[in-house]
Amino acid sequence: MVTTDSSAEPVLLTAAVEHGTFTLRRARKGDLPRILALLADDQLGATRENADDLAPYEQAFEAIDADPAHLLVVGELDGDVVATFQLSYLPGLSRKGSWRAQIEAVRVSGALRGRGVGALMIQWAVDQARENGCSLVQLTTDKSRIAAHRFYERLGFAASHEGMKLTL
Template sequence: MVTTEPDATALMTAAVEGGTFSLRRARKGDLPQILGLLADDQLGAIRESADDPEPYEKAFDAIDADPAHLLVVGELNGDVVATFQLSYLPGLSRKGSWRAQVEAVRVSGKLRGQGVGALMIQWAIGRARERGCSLVQLTTDKSRIAAHRFYERLGFVASHEGMKLTL
């Protein structure tokens, strides 16, 4: 069951096993919890480090200041347990249509498999439709097989081969 919370900060709330799950815009004070979520998997443990918070704080400020980007946290009974970034991208292809890009989706290990990630992605898809986007896109590392199955269950198709160049 998804409802709109009277609290103006909640973007969405839902009853889940264990309590009430809600999405809200991330605040800078959430960074330690967000970084913990980013580091809580096989790839993040290698890539992320809260030893120097300055680059994360700068990135947060840039995301927060740009209306084309939204950093979201998910809370369960008031504790930050999930996060993702939703960005809106204009493009010339597809008849000049807009895309929504979903990035850095993370759910606390203790909640994976309980529907929290699906609630987040479904909410993001709804926002993309409201913004007039014709496509929701995301990338997921080839080694994240469980994530691939998760996105496929939600209707995503592995239609492209992504490439990255680390600078």
């Protein structure tokens, strides 16, 4: 159920966690610096992200935000952005023409990993996919992210496919 806070910003989820109140909401353009910091806060992201030039990120944000098939979400802990992910809905012919949800760019602040915040986000995304008629939720995670693999497996995801990418 969607509730609203005092600023009329739609709140997607509110939950009490160990260190305060965790809230999910749609990302705003002003969140980009913090989102980029989260994306860059690991060995892989540190080499891929560059917040010195926000222009490409702003263009990507505008495209995501304008498309109803995509939702960029941030998680706040007592008002501070501490997590993010993107949820996208994809139509397909397989599985009798069913829709699937794609979860991407899941990041939780290092200080909060292992404290239930990521599980809250993924469960919310799975619930949204189910409510929107999806027959499948999929995600990819880099082969080097062993802890992430264990995390997703604990949440019921199975490593059922071998993913491939071609960098352009």
